[in-house]
Amino acid sequence: MNIFNAWFFRKPHRRQGFFLLPFLLSLLFFLTFSSLAPSVSQAKPSRVDTLLDRGEISEAIAMVETGWKKDYQNFYRHKYEQPIQQTEAIAQKLLDIARETGENPAVIWAFSRPEDLVILLITPGNEPISFTIAEADSEELDIMATTFRREVANPRRVNGFAYRRASQQLYQWLIAPIKPILESQQIDTLLFCVGENLRSLPFAALHDGEQFLIEKYSLATIPAFSLTETTYTDIRNARVLAMGASEFQEQIPLPGVEVELSAIVPELWPGSAFLNQNFTIANLQAERQQDPVQIIHLATHAEFKSGAPDRSYIQFSDRQLSLDRLEELGWKDPPVELLVLSACQTALGDRDAELGFAGLAVQAGVKTAIASLWSVSDIGTLALMSEFYQQLRTAPIKTEALRQAQLAMIRGDIRLEGATLVNSGGAIELPSDLPFARVNLAHPYYWSAFVAIGSPW
Template structure:
């Protein structure tokens, strides 16, 4: 999507009622049935409102109709019609809250006079407003009464829902509208199969309805984009048969989308509906720009559609579609970039033509006096001048956009874009403080609406990496560079660093939320910010002797923030302490290369007789030694390091960094843990219960065409865990299937769940699963559903252990699966492997860990630390310990990490 989720919801807000009900401009006919001789003044007010509405003077229409309602007083037959049309006028003005209030009042009034058929129609219209506001679940509740999951095949809507009312009263038009709005709402929550189902039903009832056809095109296009995402994920995890399958299905859906857009355009032309024709043309053109490689839309069709769109745009009446259409065409590219974030030189139209379209969009938005339209039009024109480096013009239009967006707080969804844009322009003018203030406002606005935009359609509607992530990183980097410049006083530094921490923490939460596509992972989010948590006396025991190290990867360099309870936050750029000269900062690219080298060396380290610690020592010098030298993490006082990693650093087992001076691995000095955010990690001592559910797979398996090898050492690992927990239940091989797993969890509470099997953490959650017996799998969603007893505090899982897992190659987001799986299912702590170590070493490490874990007073991080240290000392131990001398190699012990609660 090119501008923002909200903008496209508005542009595609197909008003089914205009075509199907003919209510909007024939309002006076309705009033002819309800006005009474006792209210002649009200009758006049209504007619004046109708005339104002027809001429596009919606503010005036609202004033007349509000006065009419007062005149009608206790006449619900009359106020129902007035409120219904007031709702439409408010929508035209972009005042959605007022529209909701008026439509809700109309529903109440129609109900009072037992006009149930109209109750259903207005419920559908109200649902459409909610859908456009990014609240599709509310829309579905109004139209159907219940929201279906992806798996449900058949859904029976409730009797009081709009869909059922239309069926009961044989309201054909109402039924098509209900199905159309229902289909669009399901599309917005990412359930494309169900969206297509409802829209196809609407098409059967109204084959030439261009609005339904346009919505079907959008649904098929969105499903194709999701299939593209799945194909890319399958490619990275080497599921070649799935890649081909997803690609074929994607192509079929894109073709279907093209066909529906073309049909929509054809029927809109036949019915002389120019606004709908324009929407269809824009959708077809955008489809072409999104599928340039596969040529879903051939060049001739693209060029003809573009010419038609430009011609149609000229003749359109002033409208939302005209404004957004002009912006879309001005910034049209033959690729999927986000033009209002970065600058592009690949616009389809000549620069002077793009400028003319943008200028006309501003004039049209001013004529309509719609704040949201004025905001986008001015912001888009401001960005045009930003890219042409005319900072004066760019700032003028951008500030106009901010004023329009901020009017009545009606366009927060665009406000953050323009505040961010203003920040970039101010930065180019060397007004650093003003730029940061603008970035901060953009960040705060985005925080308010982040949940809606990140969870609505994470796969299509909102490109997190194009929009949210760069803003957060830009703000953090600007603040940090300002701190380094010496402009900030020593007194102001703690407050500035606190804001940097807050920004970084929000980024990590947003990434997690966007990855999973819902807000379940944030259900236990602490309302306090990180620095407030560290100052909270109630947490003093949990944070005692513990330091938190947050990494942040920025443009060209990487920083680390150090925090501990009741102490000042410290910050350092990662530097090469052994390099001579002044420019010691390690570039982010160089760090990424070194991290990849370190990880590759560890994974292949078992082939070496003696592990080469050179890279591990270099990284230690860059990332840890500066804090040691400053006394911030003195081993005398600090016992545990908790890492909150960013990007490619998530895949690094920090325990294996090497101190060449002390000739020790980092884990020999400190217990190590990791968490995405302190705000979703509750550090609490575990309970004393020691009951375990042990699940294991020793056999080979084939999942989605991918082969998973036998795990010969799993039986030994399972036996070791059984030995530590006599009070256990085990499900091995053919007994370890999803149904049995769910059944056991429903019957009994297990504080410890240990899974010894292949576990894959994919680029997207759909490819994140645990391999079970009989060639089956438990997806992360199924795992979450199986652990429903977590809602009961007495039944929560304290520790989830997943061994022998493997992560996807080439995408650092896949490691969010490791951190997120525990948080998603609500467990307090997790032990997991950063890569597969199918060896007897795993069973030995697990056995040692659980022996330590069972000791009173030992934290989870310390239990793993002690087990890893024992393996490091393998060559020094007596033979009676049964420790293979090769296990001192970090390849065997480093991949295992603690996630979440570390105490």
């Protein structure tokens, strides 16, 4: 009798285990498959996918806008009353803005799926167009976006080009497919309405192998077109409320803030300035009631962190104001056209931080916000901000003023000469306590961190 037969012809209760083996294997297979069921169901085409497959691009854009509006409402725990704009209305609004400002805008929606990258485009007065880029699946896109952010935001790499490979690849995926349309229609302003892991991308530093994206277009990041204030107001004669702090009890000092504020008010713009202990929420509210300025500049620490919006904040001299309480400042009445935060730090690539950053303008109740994705040096911030307010005096729209300031840094028109910062407006003497070692201000680390959020107009 062989070993198998000896085992098989043992006592009956032993043989029962043998007959139970197929049942147990089947049960194990069933339980394993059941545990995978949620993933299988999640892999089913979404409604947006179905609409795109049918060629119903307008309906797909409306669905994307609806979904992202819900994302921001859930994150900020706030209901936004703005209705979803249909694509015909978006195309007409872009056409109206182009006629009013002389600037020719387009809206780009971009989001990744497991199998590809989807790009949706509307230009003034035209039907929407869709593109899919199969080689940019969600995994590849996430890797490239993370690499790009890490390299361009690294202050130890400001004398090299380590960011270029990822920058050029992202350009090929996000911009190259639509470039012929943008050029044929002479588009000069791009509004990026993008999905997760793209919201903290410094689009200005995307590179085509010859030049940066900002060298051809002025740029804005929007949470959704339906959440963006699209009316145009000329602010070239507006007044500015400039506030900030150079000293903090629990955070690193910002020694360039005093020079930054004085370079804006009253050097370039009429208005008022508050520094250090006078930089309080109470003073901001009182000043707004007395003088309803259209531009508010805050030179202070601000952080966009992972987690709920009450963990992210703007630092005043007396306390921190969390993002979920921004609306309490009443910046909608009278309306604030532009809010500038010149010393932000964002958790790059984090979903919550991205929602907080990209939703800053709509949550604060301002038309446009300008903030930084990472904390730039005092010299870099002063260089960008002093030139931005110089350009804002004459630029037709806000994002063009930001673009011209960034171009001035790329070209070397803004530079350090000893203890003097030279820009298009002249020279700014730097205080002795501000480190002014020679820096390469043309590197995108110094200028691409600054992003226009909300309306470019």
